[in-house]
Amino acid sequence: MYNYPDKLGHFGPYGGIYVAETLMGALEELNQAYEKYRHDPAFIAELNDDLKHYVGRPSPIYHARHLSGHLGGAQIYLKREDLNHTGAHKVNNTVGQALLAKRMGKKRVIAETGAGQHGVATATVAARYGMECVVYMGSADVQRQSPNVYRMKLLGATVVPVESGSKTLKDALNEAMRDWVTNIEHTFYIIGTVAGPHPYPMMVRDFNSVVSRECVVQMPEQTGQQPDVVIACVGGGSNAMGIFYHYIDMPGVRLIGVEAGGHGIASGQHAAPLTSNSPVGVLHGNKTYLMQDANGQIIETHSISAGLDYPGVGPEHSWLKDSGRAEYVAINDEEALAAFHELCHFEGIIPALESSHALAYAMKIAPTLSREKILLVNLSGRGDKDINTVAGLSGITL
Amino acid sequence: MSRIQSTFDKLAQQRRKALIPFFTAGDPSPAFTVPLMHTLVEAGADIIELGVPFSDPMADGPVIQRASERALKHLVTLHQVLDWVAEFRKRNVLTPIVLMGYGNPIEAMGWETFARRCAEVGVDGVLTVDFPPEESHEAFAHLAAHCIDPIFLLAPTSTDARIERVARQARGYVYYVSLKGVTGAGHLDLAAIAGKIPELRRHIKLPIGVGFGIRDGETARSVAGLCDGVVVGSRIVQLIEDSPEQEVLARVGELVKALRFAVDQA
Ligand SMILES: Cc1ncc(COP(=O)(O)O)c(C=O)c1O
Numbered sequence: 001m002y003n004y005p006d007k008l009g010h011f012g013p014y015g016g017i018y019v020a021e022t023l024m025g026a027l028e029e030l031n032q033a034y035e036k037y038r039h040d041p042a043f044i045a046e047l048n049d050d051l052k053h054y055v056g057r058p059s060p061i062y063h064a065r066h067l068s069g070h071l072g073g074a075q076i077y078l079k080r081e082d083l084n085h086t087g088a089h090k091v092n093n094t095v096g097q098a099l100l101a102k103r104m105g106k107k108r109v110i111a112e113t114g115a116g117q118h119g120v121a122t123a124t125v126a127a128r129y130g131m132e133c134v135v136y137m138g139s140a141d142v143q144r145q146s147p148n149v150y151r152m153k154l155l156g157a158t159v160v161p162v163e164s165g166s167k168t169l170k171d172a173l174n175e176a177m178r179d180w181v182t183n184i185e186h187t188f189y190i191i192g193t194v195a196g197p198h199p200y201p202m203m204v205r206d207f208n209s210v211v212s213r214e215c216v217v218q219m220p221e222q223t224g225q226q227p228d229v230v231i232a233c234v235g236g237g238s239n240a241m242g243i244f245y246h247y248i249d250m251p252g253v254r255l256i257g258v259e260a261g262g263h264g265i266a267s268g269q270h271a272a273p274l275t276s277n278s279p280v281g282v283l284h285g286n287k288t289y290l291m292q293d294a295n296g297q298i299i300e301t302h303s304i305s306a307g308l309d310y311p312g313v314g315p316e317h318s319w320l321k322d323s324g325r326a327e328y329v330a331i332n333d334e335e336a337l338a339a340f341h342e343l344c345h346f347e348g349i350i351p352a353l354e355s356s357h358a359l360a361y362a363m364k365i366a367p368t369l370s371r372e373k374i375l376l377v378n379l380s381g382r383g384d385k386d387i388n389t390v391a392g393l394s395g396i397t398l
Numbered sequence: 399m400s401r402i403q404s405t406f407d408k409l410a411q412q413r414r415k416a417l418i419p420f421f422t423a424g425d426p427s428p429a430f431t432v433p434l435m436h437t438l439v440e441a442g443a444d445i446i447e448l449g450v451p452f453s454d455p456m457a458d459g460p461v462i463q464r465a466s467e468r469a470l471k472h473l474v475t476l477h478q479v480l481d482w483v484a485e486f487r488k489r490n491v492l493t494p495i496v497l498m499g500y501g502n503p504i505e506a507m508g509w510e511t512f513a514r515r516c517a518e519v520g521v522d523g524v525l526t527v528d529f530p531p532e533e534s535h536e537a538f539a540h541l542a543a544h545c546i547d548p549i550f551l552l553a554p555t556s557t558d559a560r561i562e563r564v565a566r567q568a569r570g571y572v573y574y575v576s577l578k579g580v581t582g583a584g585h586l587d588l589a590a591i592a593g594k595i596p597e598l599r600r601h602i603k604l605p606i607g608v609g610f611g612i613r614d615g616e617t618a619r620s621v622a623g624l625c626d627g628v629v630v631g632s633r634i635v636q637l638i639e640d641s642p643e644q645e646v647l648a649r650v651g652e653l654v655k656a657l658r659f660a661v662d663q664a
Contacts, residue, residue, distance in 0.1 A: 008532060018501060018528045020457040021564075022575055025555030164463055165453065177456045182579040184555060281502045282528065283454060295475040296506030297453040 002248045004319065009198020009286075012322060014315035017197045018282045022181045030188075031199050033104050038206065043099065050095050051210060054128065055085045057092075058214040061222055061376070067346040073366040074373035076359075077227065078349070079215060079243060081380045088352065088381030089208060089239040090121035094190055096207035098125035101188035108132040108187045112176040114141055114169035114235065115307030115354060116148025117381055118192030123157035133157040136175040138168040141306045148385050166300040169235075169310045173284050193236025194314030197285030201314050208242030215376060216246050227376035229254040229365075233357040234274070234328065235307050237314035239380035248325060257317060258361045260303035261330030271301035273313050274321050274328035281312075288315040304333035304389065305353035307381075331357040331364075339363055340383060340390065352381035353389065401494040401522045402547055402570040405444055406605040406626060416571075416627030417442055417618075417661045418607055419654055420498065421634050422449035422462060423479040424469030426643060431482045433647055434638075439493050441651045442658030447525070447629060450479050450499030457527045459582035461632040464639060476503045476512070484519035496523035496549055496570070501537070509540040517544035523570045525549035531560075531567050538567065551575055554594060558601075565601040571627060572602050575610045582632030586611035588620050595624050615660030622664035630657055 009015045017027060037043040051057040060083065064076045081089040094111075101109055109131050113119030119135040126133035135152055139161040142149055152159050165171040173196075180189040194201045194208075212230075219226050230247055232240035234257040247253045262270035270276065273289040281290035283298060291299050291311035303309040320326035331339075336353060339360035343351050351359060355378070362375045369375075383390070391398050399407075409416055419438050423431050431448075438446055451469035455462060483495055497516070504512045504526065516524065524546055529537060531550065538548045547570030552561060555578065564572060574594070577586050591608060598606055608621050609629025622628045634650060641649045 016533050017530060018533050019530065020527045020553075020575075021530055021551040021556060021560075022457065022553040022578065024530055024560060025553065025557065028557070164460075164467075170454065174454050174456045178459070178580045181457070182583065184578055279506065281505050282500075283502060284456070285528070290502070292502065292506065294506065295477070296503035297470060298502070299453075 004316065005198065005202055009202065011316045011319035014288050014318040015198060015201055015286050017285060018287065019197045019285045020181070026180065026184045027197055033100060034199050034203055037100060037103060043103070047096055047099055050099070051092065055091050055095060056083065057210065058218070059083050061215065061218045064347050067342065068366065070346055071363060071366040073371060074369035074375050075371065076362050076366055077374060077376045078379040079211060079376060081211065081239065081378060082349070082351065082355070082382035086117070086121045086124050087384065088117040088121065089211060089242055090118040090192055091124065092210055092242065093192065093204050093207040093238060094118070094121040094125045097188070097190040098129050098131070101131065102129055104188065106186055106188035108183065109190050110134045110136070110176050110179050110187055111190045111192060112136045112169065112172035113192060114172070114309055115305065115352070116141065116145040116152065116385060117307060119157070119159070120148050120151050120155070122190050123152040123155035126157060127155045134179065135159050136162050136172040136179070138162050138166070138172050140167040141169065144389055145306055145385055146388065168306070170298065193238040194241045194316055195236040195284055195286060195312060201286065201316055204238050205241040205245060205316060208238050209245035211242035211378065212244065212246035215243060219376065223374055225374065226250060226253055227374045229256060229375045231256045231258060231358045231362050231375060232378035233258045233308060233354050233380060234313060234317060235260070235310050235354060237317045239378050241314065241316055243378040244326060255320070255326040256361065257326055257328045258357045259328060259330045260305060260308035260357060261332035262302040264332050265330055269302040270330060271303045271309050271311065272330040273311060274317060275330040283312050286315045288312050288318045304336060305357065307352070307354040308357065329361055331360040335360040337390070337393065350383035351379055352383045353386045355380045400545065400547055400570060401492070402445065405494050406571065409444060415622040415661050415664050416444040416605070416607065417658050418445045418447055418609070418627050418629040419443050419634055420447040420449060420629060420631035421638060422451055422465035422469050423482060424451055424472055424474030425465040425635065426468055426638055426646060428472050428474060428478065430646060432485045434650060435486045436489065437647045437651045438654055439490060441654035443493065443654060445494045445496060445627070447496045447498045447631070448479065448483070450476055450497055450503060452500040452503060455500065457580055459580040459632060461582040461636050461639070465635045476507055480515050480519050480521070483521055487520040494522040495520065496525055497521055498525040499527065501526045501529045509537045513540040513544040513546055516546045521546060523547040523549045525551070525573060527551065531563050534567065549573055552598060554578055554590060561598055562601045568604055571605040571607050572598070573629065574598060574606055574608045574625065576608050576621065577611045579610070581610055583611055584613065586617065591621065592624050615656050618657050619660040619663050622661045628661055
């Protein structure tokens with residue numbers, strides 16, 4: 001039985017609690033609260049009720065017949081996280097953390113966001129539960145994900161553009177940490193991926209694991225079997241951990257995480273620490289594979305997709321890579337963009353650019369596999385937020 | 399006896415408190431680091447905390463973030479910082495040097511190499527902001543092997559159990575973060591510090607330095623009255639940022655002299 005992390009949040013050599021003393025008290029408080037409520041029937045009932053009636057779970061699994069037929073190989077099935085309220089898997093986690101915040105008596109929530117999906121999902125639940133909400137977002141991402149910035153504002157959140165460093169997700173995370181340490185008594189930090197210090201990687205995974213909990217029931221109902229391969233994109237890795245989790249103990253199911261290859265691994269301009277064999281390091285509270293220079297400075301990443309533009313990766317993925325349980329590959333900007341258009345064309349679904357990476361890899365291997373093989377792709381979000389980016393790349397201004 | 403310990407012992411005999419200025423190595427540019435260190439000592443510093451620049455200084459406010467960015471523009475590395483300490487030691491063998499920064503540059507160098515280099519060049523203590531006692535065993539075993547003191551932070555939110563734990567692992571001195579927030583924030587609460595220090599002293603037998611948010615002589619004097627040493631960082635770094643290069647040394651010297659005077663009034 002897979003049983004990670006340990007009590008201090010270690011997944012093998014990865015994870016842990018690498019934060020300043022000023023945050024340790026808050027993390028201990030969070031840890032105790034999470035341990036208290038994660039098995040509490042009243043908490044679980046409230047969470048499930050909101051997941052059903054507010055988020056719209058369970059999300060369906062859809063057989064992409066036309067796309068599969070066109071590719072002429074394995075059958076591609078899509079777990080439709082894009083159909084969740086707010087349009088991505090991120091809300092599975094924010095509902096969970098907001099309910100926890102409520103029980104802890106915290107009236108203010110903060111979040112970092114890259115693509116804006118986690119920011120929107122946080123602003124949404126903050127409105128739903130009557131909490132003040134501040135979202136930190138790199139100023140480069142504010143530019144490329146402007147529809148989501150406006151959505152957050154409509155929902156009553158304050159969006160703070162972050163100008164430091166590379167002005168993307170990692171800098172937003174730094175700034176959120178600084179806010180948290182300053183307002184620690186009444187603020188709950190809702191981290192949006194399986195990174196950060198313990199207990200976040202575990203907690204965010206647990207809240208997202210509802211995805212694979214549904215899949216292990218839905219797939220046999222729909223296809224008479226579990227999938228041969230499960231594929232998900234990996235930024236920090238929360239949608240991937242969500243759809244991997246209940247398959248980890250099923251050795252017959254291959255798990256593949258797809259990182260952002262940007263302009264190609266060889267170009268150095270990517271966001272693929274696992275695929276590029278980056279050194280192990282410490283950032284944002286945990287030890288993990290990390291894109292850095294020879295002197296331990298974090299380097300700037302590149303991806304067409306703001307949600308994948310992150311130099312690290314959740315520590316559990318580092319462990320799944322080392323242990324061989326999951327494989328990690330990269331898909332570059334062009335391939336992701338092509339997959340984006342193909343899904344629009346063949347299935348009438350506009351996928352998020354993040355999810356398009358997972359889809360692109362499925363489309364790459366499907367023709368090499370027989371028609372009986374089943375690939376389950378986590379369609380982690382919808383692409384409405386990306387239409388400006390995609391239009392821009394096609395030379396169109398909206 | 400370590401240089402840090404003998405420094406505090408001597409101060410205690412004189413009934414004086416330690417003045418511990420901080421600045422980021424390589425800021426405003428590499429040529430300044432060693433001269434600034436000497437300037438600090440001449441102006442009355444007892445211990446120097448030398449910041450090692452990092453790309454993602456999560457526990458720092460904007461002032462020290464910008465200092466890190468300036469240093470990194472000059473491609474300052476941990477290797478270079480160690481070389482500067484060696485250079486400083488050619489003229490000064492008495493003033494303790496504490497390297498303060500984040501763990502990743504050290505992880506990249508390897509703790510074994512780092513600890514050996516620290517001992518070679520004359521570093522006395524290491525404060526890794528994002529390595530709490532929970533994650534420090536292996537790293538600090540290497541420091542201990544080379545008699546380098548691990549300096550730990552304690553915070554207003556530190557529980558009794560955590561204070562006790564730090565008391566067991568810390569050497570040199572313990573650095574009490576005087577406010578809830580990042581470096582350079584401006585809401586230091588003297589009464590809260592006065593209330594917390596006795597709590598710390600129950601477990602901590604080492605000297606206690608207090609820092610974060612000390613910006614003027616008046617505050618430095620009041621804080622010095624409550625503990626064994628006063629750390630001043632953002633105020634100095636701000637002055638470095640605001641000064642034309644040819645005036646950096648003189649202005650920093652003046653500021654530190656004023657702080658020295660204030661601390662000695664405690
Ligand atoms: C739709 C979608 N998928 C994936 C991601 C990447 O995050 P993670 O790797 O944590 O799932 C994001 C992040 O913003 C996203 O919006």
